[in-house]
Amino acid sequence: MHIGHMVPLFAMHHLQNAGHRPIILVGGGTARIGDPSGKSDMRKMQTVEEIQDNAEKLKKQISRFISFDDGGAKLLDNAEWLAPLNYIEFLRDIGRHFSVNRMLTFEAYKKRMENGLSFIEFNYQLLQSYDFLELYRRENCILQIGGDDQWGNIVAGMELIRRVEAGDAMGLTFPLVTRSDGKKMGKTEKGAVFLDPSMTSVFDFFQYWRNVADADVEKFLLMYTFLPVDECKRLGALKDQEINKAKEILAYEQTKIIHGKEVADNVLAAAHAAFSSGGADDKSGMPSCDMSAADFSAGINILDLFAETELCSSKSEARRLVKQNGAAVNGDKITDPDAVIDSGFIKDGEIILKAGKKRFFRIIIK
RNA sequence: GGGGAGGUUCCCGAGUGGUCAAAGGGGGCAGACUGUAAAUCUGUUGCUUCGGCUUCGAAGGUUCAAAUCCUUCUCUCCCCA
Secondary structure (H helix, E strand, O other): OEHHHHHHHHHHHHHHHOOOOOEEEEOOOHHHOOOOOOOOOOOOOOOHHHHHHHHHHHHHHHOOOOOOOOOOOEEEEOHHHHOOOOHHHHHHHOHHHOOHHHHHOOHHHHHHHHHOOOHHHHOHHHHHHHHHHHHHHHHOOOEEEEEHHHHHHHHHHHHHHHHHHOOOOEEEEEOOOEOOOOOEOOEEOOEEOEOOOOOOOHHHHHHHHHOOOHHHHHHHHHHHOOOOHHHHHHHHOOOHHHHHHHHHHHHHHHHHHHHOHHHHHHHHHHHHHHHOOOOOOOOOOOOEEEEOHHHHHOOEEHHHHHHHOOOOOOHHHHHHHHHOOOEEEOOEEOOOOOOEEOHHHOEOOEEEEEEOOOEEEEEEEO
16 A cells, blocks of 8 residues: 555545545455456465455554544455355356456457467456446445546446446546656555555655655645645645745645544654754754663764664665765764764764765664 | 468667677656756666676576577467368
């Protein structure tokens, strides 16, 4: 789960507030098949344990803004009805309603016609349509929402419901959220910005939002926060230095939604501490680790120290950083790769490392 | 089953016996400029005890020397059946 997946979930939040009952469907059954809308590779297969584990995590993550309490949202796994499927019966009852000619006209398949499309991927549409049908039958679900790459699959499901149950179902899709520079939302080239704090630290998460392009501020406030529309517009219209406030609010609100208010407050203070107020604010939201005072009594080489933290992944990288004038300890640049960090650097029981202008790491001395 | 084309460092993509840790581009990182923005410019981009070490789908082989040649295997794509 990364922030690129959030839009349909936010839509769910709003729909739930309007009195609807959201059902989140996890693809425990379809996880074993590729999705033709994916770029080119088949989805990697997952074990049953992985799927269940993921489903639990998912529920935990989204329960902050979608209520699973009594009568609230439901989380279902399509393995429940896909796993016991009988192939012959499926062909007879479901397959007969699909026209290959029509399926081939969908954009998602057209693309794949050039470099190959396996049969199981081609079948994905039938399965997703069947999911919709089952949800219609079991939960009286009449609306399916998803990214616009799901358009064809959703429409196919609507048609199936009409043919089989003479029911009237609807679809709602959202365009892929892009940033003003044309890239996909939530993708840094290093990888996606994940909701799980063990994959993307809350500090980095906050900073991602804090650093969005000016042109994206209003759009993201509207899409990714629950602030009133007027307020979003007002903030998005701020200029120059002022718009930084809007970005901070965006980052704070978003962090609050995903990680909770307490974490958001901490990270906000940590960001202040790192970037402006000379260390007066609470730094507990900053990425950190514990080290013992004894480790520093003999001193630690600057390169080793940086390589130990998440700031640098190897000593070579640390060396580069130091050479290029990008490393700082407690705010002072260190340019000598042989520099040794010892107890003298400990201030108020901690040492603050900085790589470049925006990446911080806090070593807490125990 | 038959025939053909391929698998190169994060990605795309050069490289067909030594000058290759491997062109170029993208991305990343750092520096300058700024508003913790964008754009731009510059540097950098396998690891290292700085002696070297490991990388070009996998395993063997030829050679003083291989990403480059040979063998087997494996995966992908295309055409025919």
